[in-house]
Amino acid sequence: MKTPAEYYQRDRQWHAPALTPEYKTSVSRAPSFPLLSLEQSASEITGPSFRNDDINPGDNDLLHNYATAGESAIGERIILHGRVLDENARPVPHVLVEIWQANAGGRYRHRKDGYLAPIDANFGGCGRTLTDDQGYYVFHTVKPGAYPWRNWVNSWRPAHVHFSVFGTSFSQRLITQCYFEGDPLIARCPIVQTLKDPAAVDQLTAALDMNATIPLDSIAYRFDIVLRGRRATYFENRPEGG
Amino acid sequence: MAQRLDYLKETPSQTAGPYVHIGLAPGAAGFDIYAQELGWDIAGPHAAGERIRVEGLVTDGTGSPVKDVLIEVWQANAAGHYAHPEDPGGTEEGFRGWGRVITDFDTGEWGFDTVKPGPVMGRGGRLMAPHLNLWIVARGINIGLNTRLYFDDEADANAADPVLGLIEWESRRDTLIARREIRDGAPVYRFDIRLQGADETVFFDI
Numbered sequence: 001m002k003t004p005a006e007y008y009q010r011d012r013q014w015h016a017p018a019l020t021p022e023y024k025t026s027v028s029r030a031p032s033f034p035l036l037s038l039e040q041s042a043s044e045i046t047g048p049s050f051r052n053d054d055i056n057p058g059d060n061d062l063l064h065n066y067a068t069a070g071e072s073a074i075g076e077r078i079i080l081h082g083r084v085l086d087e088n089a090r091p092v093p094h095v096l097v098e099i100w101q102a103n104a105g106g107r108y109r110h111r112k113d114g115y116l117a118p119i120d121a122n123f124g125g126c127g128r129t130l131t132d133d134q135g136y137y138v139f140h141t142v143k144p145g146a147y148p149w150r151n152w153v154n155s156w157r158p159a160h161v162h163f164s165v166f167g168t169s170f171s172q173r174l175i176t177q178c179y180f181e182g183d184p185l186i187a188r189c190p191i192v193q194t195l196k197d198p199a200a201v202d203q204l205t206a207a208l209d210m211n212a213t214i215p216l217d218s219i220a221y222r223f224d225i226v227l228r229g230r231r232a233t234y235f236e237n238r239p240e241g242g
Numbered sequence: 243m244a245q246r247l248d249y250l251k252e253t254p255s256q257t258a259g260p261y262v263h264i265g266l267a268p269g270a271a272g273f274d275i276y277a278q279e280l281g282w283d284i285a286g287p288h289a290a291g292e293r294i295r296v297e298g299l300v301t302d303g304t305g306s307p308v309k310d311v312l313i314e315v316w317q318a319n320a321a322g323h324y325a326h327p328e329d330p331g332g333t334e335e336g337f338r339g340w341g342r343v344i345t346d347f348d349t350g351e352w353g354f355d356t357v358k359p360g361p362v363m364g365r366g367g368r369l370m371a372p373h374l375n376l377w378i379v380a381r382g383i384n385i386g387l388n389t390r391l392y393f394d395d396e397a398d399a400n401a402a403d404p405v406l407g408l409i410e411w412e413s414r415r416d417t418l419i420a421r422r423e424i425r426d427g428a429p430v431y432r433f434d435i436r437l438q439g440a441d442e443t444v445f446f447d448i
Contacts (some may be wrong), residue, residue, distance in 0.1 A: 010447065015254050016255065036408060036444055038446045041364045042362055087250050100264040110264050110271045112261070162261075175386060176255050191256060199251075204254060204256065227252065
């Protein structure tokens with residue numbers, strides 16, 4: 001009996017563990033039993049797919065997708081772009097990338113956010129797009145502001161954009177956060193520092209990309225995303241216990 | 243030194259945070275921005291099979307409801323096929339098999355409507371009992387949690403299910419079984435998820 005090719009195992013020492021006491025909210029929400037390792041079946045290897053008619057072309061322009069006609073969001077205008085690749089370094093085309101973020105003052109448009117920085121009437125704070133044939137995506141937005149949160153009394157999140165990414169398999173499903181090169185709050189953030197390997201933090205830090213900057217318009221940052229890779233071939237299962 | 247392998251590392255996960263709704267369900271965050279939000283209709287109008295509702299509550303290690311959780315569902319149709327190019331079985335028009343579920347911010351209760359899936363062919367030709375695949379993200383969860391929901395009216399199939407059978411502690415298998423009741427003539431399954439503690443839900447590293 002043949003099983004479809006599997007995705008590479010997640011490197012659980014590269015990702016953050018569930019229990020990270022410096023990020024206090026994790027303490028009561030972290031499973032205490034180990035995860036049960038599951039060899040993949042069709043339930044894990046398949047996953048949802050999305051089409052052009054699921055979204056609208058302007059959904060990736062956060063400067064304008066919630067703005068009154070003729071106006072735009074306030075803040076440092078940026079292009080946030082990159083490619084979705086897999087661990088084999090192959091592009092992942094036609095997959096859904098969604099982002100959300102605070103406005104330039106560090107305020108989220110959310111009924112649960114009461115930070116004193118004001119809402120920007122022309123900024124919703126979310127966008128979405130499909131990667132193209134080469135796995136490329138682009139968003140136009142403003143650079144989000146840092147904001148305070150309740151962890152220690154004086155905790156500030158570095159500027160960040162939340163990313164939600166689909167692959168072709170439910171096992172590739174990923175939510176992460178993109179930080180910006182040079183931000184001194186990165187090293188002080190207990191959420192970032194749930195990652196033990198400094199190289200993992202680097203992988204979440206978008207690089208200033210002068211080549212993609214639009215002169216007199218927008219600064220560019222590049223953020224490539226890597227999803228789990230897949231074995232090249234089908235293989236024969238050994239019978240259970242064989 | 244050996245040769246360097248040229249694999250990339252997977253992008254590390256980070257928590258979805260408390261404002262995940264802005265990106266994935268902006269209506270719940272309190273504003274209307276997209277022409278259509280994604281993931282609210284799992285089965286579509288033409289799917290065969292029994293129409294069911296699933297409801298539950300996610301609780302943390304103190305027993306408190308997790309009110310800011312977001313759950314994604316991935317499921318087969320009633321014939322046991324996924325809406326995916328690698329599943330040759332095919333699915334009904336409009337059946338996506340994928341959905342997003344958000345909570346009532348005041349209580350943490352959540353629910354969604356779908357069709358009951360059929361058994362799915364598993365590894366080595368062993369049939370898996372009908373199940374929903376769930377992925378759970380929230381503030382305080384560093385990497386999304388995968389689990390499965392099985393159905394208590396499928397006792398024989400559950401007893402033969404290769405994934406439930408992998409759970410060494412038999413008492414913990416019950417954490418993956420949803421309880422069926424009939425409400426106003428329609429089936430509703432209850433599935434509470436406990437993130438931590440003695441009766442903690444079984445989560446998978448898939």
